[in-house]
Amino acid sequence: MAERFIPVADHRFLNTAPVIPPVLEAPTGLLADTFARPLQDLRISVTDRCNFRCVYCMPKEVFDKDYAFLPHAALLTFEEITRIAKIFVAHGVQKLRLTGGEPLLRKNVEKLIEMLSVLKTPDGHALDLTLTTNASLLARKAQSLKDAGLQRVTVSLDALDEATFQRMNDVDFRVSQVLQGIDAAHKVGLGPIKINMVVKGGMNDQEIVPMARYFKGSPFILRFIEYMDVGASNGWKMDEVVPSADVISRINAEMPLEEVDPNYAGETAERWRYKDGSGEIGVISSVTRAFCSECTRARLSTEGKLYTCLFATQGHDLRSLLRQGRSDEEIATAVAHLWRARTDRYSEQRTSHTEGLSQAVRKVEMSYIGG
DSSP, X not given: OOOSOOOOHHHHHOOOOOOOOSSOOOOOSOOBOTTOOBOOEXXXXXXXXXXXXXXXXXXXXXXXXXXXXOXXXXXXXXHHHHHHHHHHHHTTOOEXXXXXXXXXXXTTHHHHHHHHHXXXXXXXXXXXXXXXXXXXXXHHHHHHHHHHTOOEEEXXXXXXXXXXXXHHHOSSOOHHHHHHHHHHHHHHTOOSOEEEEEEBTTTTGGGHHHHHHHHTTSXXXXXXXXXXXXXXXXXXXXXGBOOHHHHHHHHHHHSOEEEEOOSSTTOSSEEEEETTSSOEEEEEOTTTSOOGGGOOEEEEOTTSEEESSTTOSOOEEHHHHHHTTOOHHHHHHHHHHHHHTOOOOHHHHOOTTHHHHHHHSOOOOHHHHOO
């Protein structure tokens, strides 16, 4: 019998060091790839560990008690992360998002936030510094995160029904604890807070309308994310994808909606607001309505590999350049060379046969580079 789950360790230990071109260049703040997409966002995974085992990200069948996570020495230090972030900011990055695994499991992550919060864009503006979390530790850490300089958080919450929520995250953690974390973050000013719900057909799609109803009229923005074929460990199937159009239709039938313009070019979520003025929701449709043409995001893995796409099969080892003593100018030139050569548009090329592709091509796992 063919195994459903595919080991992911190869992505963590195969090293491909970037080439440093012979002619070095100073960053100009304007860097575009082969499709004229600028580099504006950097997502930084600070740990590969998580205390949840969500079925679409870290299923227990793969990430069990015997799974070997990265040793501490393999992780980028806070100083190394800050140095890379500074180089990316010089290239035009305006937004830094800390991810995991679960980023709040990284010891003293507040110190990293302090170090990143002082970075400025070339024209002297503050960066958009945010963090995505499952909120398991958010209630106790909200104030220290705010004090360190974090501006806002995005919280993953896949259901309000207790049994459904625990089926999705596969651990004994209660919805009320997530909601307490959200309230604590709101009280200290970590906002606007976004709530992300990954919708998997047949598992939690019955929670779409209850989630919308619960957060309607609140200061929080609920976003529905189509179940994606990231990595190879989650057994993804196209028939488990609930199209965003169906999500909007279900909510609109009970709470009328109207579409609104994006906040900025390249925003991943399509925005909808309630016609009665009681807030908005978003849908992220990377399966049924791909947005590759506007993707401005790069991803840095826990141990320093650069990925230019969420669905990538290979990373570029920036840590090796750091630890070889390469200069900022050399690393910046290597990054520029990689981004200019970027051709990624996996979601636009996806077909109904993607399930087979997921098994044939070993894409990097979501838990390794964040969502």
